Amino acid sequence: MKIRRFVADSFQKAMYMAKRELGQDALIIHTRKFKQGGFLGFFAKPRVEITVAVDEEMLEQNSEPAEPEPGADSNTAPEISAYETQQDEDKPSAVGEQFAAASDNVPIPLPDAGDETPAQPILEELQLVKEMVAEMNCKLNSNNRLQSYPRHLQQMYNSLVNHRVEEKLAVEIINRVRLSLSQQEQLLEPERAREMCLQIIVSMIRKPWPIELNQGRPRVVAMVGPTGVGKTTTIAKLAANFALLEKKQVGLVTLDTYRIAAVEQLRTYAEIIGIPLEVAFRARELGEALHKLRHRDLILLDTAGRNPRDQRQISELGEFIQVSKPDEVMLVLNTNTHTSDLLDIYRRFNVIKIDKVIFTKVDESEYHGQILNVLYNTRTNLAYITNGQNVPDDIEVPDPIHLAQLILEEGRDNA
Ligand SMILES: Nc1nc2c(ncn2[C@@H]2O[C@H](COP(=O)(O)OP(=O)(O)OP(=O)(O)O)[C@@H](O)[C@H]2O)c(=O)[nH]1
Ligand SMILES: [Mg+2]
Structure with a gap:
């Protein structure tokens, strides 16, 4: 190519x-x-x-x-x-x-620079409209073109779109498949085309990047996200896995003092796992809490669910993040959300600089294309996916091949 x-x-x-x-x-x-x-x-x-x-x-x-x-x-x-x-x-x-x-x-001839005739704004506007029409034509043509592709490539496209992969991304994937195969392979080797498609999706998902502990100092990880997406449950799952399975020293800090029940929720998990929990109401207490836990391997910071559209809430969250200087900030997203909303949430939370994303409630979502859309559009790494309410079992570092298969093949069932 x-x-x-x-x-x-x-x-x-x-x-x-x-x-x-x-x-x-x-x-x-x-x-x-x-x-x-x-x-x-x-x-x-x-x-x-x-x-x-x-x-x-x-x-x-x-x-x-x-x-x-x-x-x-x-x-x-x-x-x-x-x-x-x-x-x-x-x-x-x-x-x-x-x-x-x-x-x-x-092309419409534009007047020379400096020609201030009254027709100039109209011509410029006309030019803009022509460009927009040309872009729309491109999209139409891509769909028309798809119809001339071998049937299995069209089915692959339908599978992706049925699985909520954005149309423009699905077109790109199919075009990349075409460009990486000879004409003969495209026509006669559907299995090869499928493998190529999976490979392309895997490369778009990229290698997942779970928590890696630091040497000689605690790794501080903050979970942020909208309300009810599963931040606290995910923290409990991670804490239990690191403390009980990997035998690491884990500490928890909660900044979610808006609801009494939120503190109690995390305290219950901390007591069951047998790890300390610190509660911080203000930035100063957050510094003290982190100091108390300074000998731990991993400190997980739970934050209150924030409305991404409320700038005041987001900037307040940003202040806490500035004080705690976490090694990484993970944005927790509910998989069962439209791509456009997920991208909007990402954009609004990214004011405080998101390092990785976690997709929760994968078990509740019939489709998985949203995960690919977000990862590809934001170029952010995926850390974990969670697929149930059970602590600590229902969390995993996703296998990109398995995820790609879910995106391509479950969609095929619905095609
Ligand atoms: N099915 C399913 N439910 C989940 C998953 N993760 C969390 N939940 C459930 O989602 C609900 C909310 O979880 P929380 O962990 O309290 O969510 P949160 O983001 O901390 O909520 P706030 O602190 O109120 O913003 C609970 O009922 C969890 O059991 C998941 O992977 N799958
Ligand atoms: Mg919570």
């Missing part, structure tokens, strides 16, 4: 150049808008970069020069301000889209 970048002053011009260079079958795998040049942040020109992948076989077939655009010759062809070529198999890409017809649009 060859990956190339094209930068121009509009999406359309960049697409035109990519199409002329690489042919109709190239895939847009990423688009980005940015500003270039200017002085002290002023007068910078808006630029559009598209990253395009093409099968080397296809590139050879396309070595014939593409038909010139109507009305475009070497004099009228849009200017490319930067052009980069790169061979990079592993580079993560955001959205995989085919763009056969979209680039057929002829």
Whole structure:
């Protein structure tokens, strides 16, 4: 696979150049808008970069020069301000889209810079609309393209989408499968395509990263998240596993003093496991609590469930996090939540810098695509998944292959 970048002053011009260079079958795998040049942040020109992948076989077939655009010759062809070529198999890409017809649009000529005619804002708006239409065309084309793929690739796409993998991500996965197989393999080897698809999902999930203890000082881990997602139960599971199975010295601190029952909930677990629990009402007490537990191997910090939409609550949580300076902050997410909400929760909690995520209540969720969507979109590592109410059993460091199978194969049942 060859990956190339094209930068121009509009999406359309960049697409035109990519199409002329690489042919109709190239895939847009990423688009980005940015500003270039200017002085002290002023007068910078808006630029559009598209990253395009093409099968080397296809590139050879396309070595014939593409038909010139109507009305475009070497004099009228849009200017490319930067052009980069790169061979990079592993580079993560955001959205995989085919763009056969979209680039057929002829760019609207914009007035020269400095031309302050009243028509300029209208022309710019029109240009924007054309770009949006071109993007929508890309999406439509990707769906049309899918229909021309071998049936098992279409089924794979349906499985992913049925399993709540975002459509654009499912398209990207299927396109990556296609690009990594020869045409013959694509047509005749469905099992090979399935294995390739699993491999691609595994690479998107990445290696899970559970708690690793420090040498000579305690590892401090804070759990944060919305209300009722399972923070306290997850802490109890981790504490029991580290203390009873791995024979480590564990200590608990709770900052959740909003509800009496919350302290009692954790105290009950601490007593059963036989480990100390400190309660901190204010930042000063948090410092004292951590000092008391300084000889422990692991200190787990429980926090009150926070409404991600309440900035005051989030910044109050941030103050506690600043005082305790944990080695890692884990965002606990309920798997049974829509991707858009999960991403919103992540974005709002990430004000306090999230290091890893934990997905709880996997047992209650029929679908698992949300896990992939969040991990891929946020590029955050998964630490654990929990799959039941039993302490300490219902927690595990997920096996990415098993997770990928759940995402692909349970979806297939529903296809
Ligand atoms: N089915 C299922 N239930 C879970 C899981 N983890 C936690 N729960 C349940 O979810 C409920 C809430 O759990 P808590 O641990 O109190 O949640 P929390 O995030 O600490 O809640 P707040 O402190 O109130 O924000 C309890 O009934 C738990 O037993 C899980 O993996 N699967
Ligand atoms: Mg709790």
